[in-house]
Amino acid sequence: MSREKLAKEILELVGGEENVNSLVHCATRLRFGLKDQSKANKEKLLKTNGVITVKESGGQFQVVVGNSVPEVYAEIGKISNILHDSKKNDQPANDKKGNIFGKAVDVVSSLFAPLLGVMAGAGILKGLLLLASNFGWLANTSTTYTILYAAADALFYFLPVLLAITTARKFGGNVFVAVTIAGALLYPTIIALKATPPEGGVSFFGIPVTLMSYSSTVVPIILAIYVMSKLEAFLNRRIHESVKNFIIPFVLLVIMVPLTLIVFGPIGVSAGNAVAKAMVAAFAWNPILAGAIMGASWQLLVMFGIHWGLIPVFINNIAVNGQDGVKPAATASVFAQTGAAFGVMLKTKNKRLKTLAGSTVVTGLFGITEPAIYGVTLPLKKPFIAGIIGAAVGGGIIGFAGTKAFASGAPGLLTLPIFYGPGGEGFTGLIIGIVASFVISAGLTYVLGFEDPVDEQETETADHTSKTNEEILSPMEGTVVALSEVKDQVFASEAMGKGLAILPSVGRVVAPVDGIVSSLFNTRHAIGITSEDGAEILIHVGIDTVKLNGEYFTAHVQQGNRVKAGDLLLEFDMDKIKQAGFELITPVIITNSSDYQLVRVVKNGVVMEKESVLALQF
Structure with a gap:
């Protein structure tokens, strides 16, 4: 049965969308919060192809579907509004541990990832229009050019609206309220107030409002929707169900639109102005160093929308002096990140990533680097750093050469004439x-390498026929117990597969085999490993620990990583998990144990016979 069909059947048999209050998932099961559990048809669900078992526990109606749970969960999101309306989701609680830069990168990447396809398409169209205009094939005053340019530029102009959608989804906010807030920032009367402010300035109940141009900005809307999501969650817990559908949006709009205009907008303005003054002073003091700083930092400024504080400086210099010496170094950054994406394209063995990186190289050469940054270099981290290094070198060379810009235009291959x-x-x-920035960035990316994502096809078509004896080691220190002793019928009944359980003595999970991290859930309480010979191993730390939303768990790998036996996968705080009222007994399941002819318990663990022997050594 296809996952789409399975999702439809499950949704229908739990009583339909109208019977669902919330939906989350853990490593193996869909956890429904139902309005009326009597409306769920448990008997039919148990007979549904693709459903392993059904369990009612802790007020949740749990449908166990195994390793395909993320895909089935996503399909339910496509055919219903449950995931958008539910205030509970599978996002973990804020992790107080871990690398701050890494977490920031993950958040930024997830906000922009859904926009990559349309960004690439718009970037290519924009580049083709510039090419057609520069060579005289299409006059930029023609209505044809105007219509096509609107298609190419709309994404960037209305970027706050699109980011409102992805940010609301990321943090669990109401998407429609988020879009309305973004729309208010781009509303014609707000734009008119910015262009021609009334005498005495703009104010809101006497509070001064510093207006800015919000088109193409990033920081204000992300901050606004993040705060909105937290406020919405707070209100949801306190406003009665009968009125919350219209009272909460009303309160959010009344609070968040003025707050964004008064607070979040000026933050972007102030940051941009401060950076602009610092860069102008730096170029006056040492053009080589300033060029290197500009090259290295430009894409960082673009990521957070702070670069808009520098653009008035560029325009003013050209208008007053006929030339500008600050902007040219930024061009190095564009070609550096493009070069880094090119290096990824050359090195990666992942077909999907190779195709994506190749398309972003094309758009990057046209000066549209967002697809390359958010889709390729930033998520892989090392290529992004390689791009910064290459841009610093190129920017220093450009600063030394004293290059000037004589007209406005986004840095890119087709706009190079503005620097002549x-x-x-x-x-x-x-x-x-x-050239130096492109080559250095591409070379560094290729030499330094990166964590190459594994092709989904590679994982799905792994050879599941063991040709040699394979030893699976214990993933943690502790006492081995029979699976039947686990106080969760899904595991104890071996519905998920055969295996063992461990009472851990140390809060660490290590790789039991050489293989691939085939699944790692946001709550970090469970991890799946596929061995090189095809054994599918699920390690589920504790019982019902998904409810901790990732609290007290730290992941040291990502889904798709290759690991060696003994590599650290997860750490967890045993004492705090126990204090929170959860059992730590950890099922270790071979989820494809049905592929094996015989499973029997032996002294050191479990022996599974297929064409050869698979032994779990504990």
Whole structure:
């Protein structure tokens, strides 16, 4: 049965969308919060192909579907509004541990990842229009050009609206309220107030409002929707069900739109102005160093929308002096991140990533780097750092050459003529700088490498026929007990597969085999490993620990990582989990144990016979 069909049948048999209050998932099961559990048809669910078993526990109606649970969960999200309306989701609680930069990268990447396809398409269209205009194939004053340019530029102009959607989904907020808040920032009367403020300035009940142009900005809307999501969750717990559907949106709009205009907008303005003043002063003091700083930092500024504070400086310099010496170094950054994406394309063995990286190289050369950054270099981390290093070198060369910009335009291959002035002074240095930034970034990316994601197809088509004896080691220190002693009927009944359970003595989970991390849930309480010979191993730390939402768990790997036996996978705080009232007994399941002809308990663990022997050594 297809996952789409399975999702439809499960949703129908739990009583339909109208009977669902909330839905989350853990490592193996869909956990429904139902309005009326009597409406769920448990008998038919148990007979449904793809459903392993059904369990009612802790007020939840749990449908066990095994390793395909993330895909079935996603399909339910496609055919219903449950995942958008539910205030409980599978996002973990804020982890107080771990690398702050890494967590920030993960958040930023997840917000932009859904936009990558349309970003790439818009970037290509924008580049083709620039090419057509520069070569005289299509006049930029024609209505045809205007219509096509609107199609190419709309994504970037209305970026706050699109980010409102992805941010609301990320943090569990109401998507429609989020879009309305973003729309208010781009509302014609707000734009008119910015262009021609009334005498005495703009205020809100006497509070001064500093207006800015919000089109293409990033920081204000992300901050606004994050705060909105937290406020919405607070209100949901305190406002009665009968009125919350219209009272909560009303309160959110009344609070968040003014708050964004008064607080979050000025944060972006102030940060941008501070950066602009610092960069102008730096170029006056040491153009080589300033060029390197500009090159290295430009894409970081673009990521957070702070670069808009520098653009008025560029425009003003050109308007007053006929030229600008600050902007050219930013071009190195564009070509550096493009070069890093090119290095990824050359090195990766992942077909999907290779295709994505190749398309972002094309858009990057046109000056549209968002697809390359958010889709390729930033999620992989090392290529992004390689791009910063290459940009610093290229920016330093351009600063040394004294290159000037003589017109406005986004840095890119087709806008290089704006840097060619009388006598071509500094233009040669610009070409050397961007070539150096591209080559260095691509080379560093290739040499330093990155954690290459595993092709989904590779995982799905792994050879599941053991040709040699395989030893599976214990994933944790502790006491081995029979699976039947686990106080969860799904595991104890071996519905998920055969295996053992461990009472851990140390809060660490290590890889029991050489293989691939085939699943790692956001709550970090469970992890799946597929061995090189095809054994599918699920390690589920504790019982019902999904309810901790990741609290007290730390992951040291990501889904798709290759691991060696003994590598650290997870750490967990045993004392705090026990204090929270959860049992730590940990089922270790071979979820594809049905592939084996015989499973029998032996002294050191379990022996599973297929074409050869698979032994779990504890």
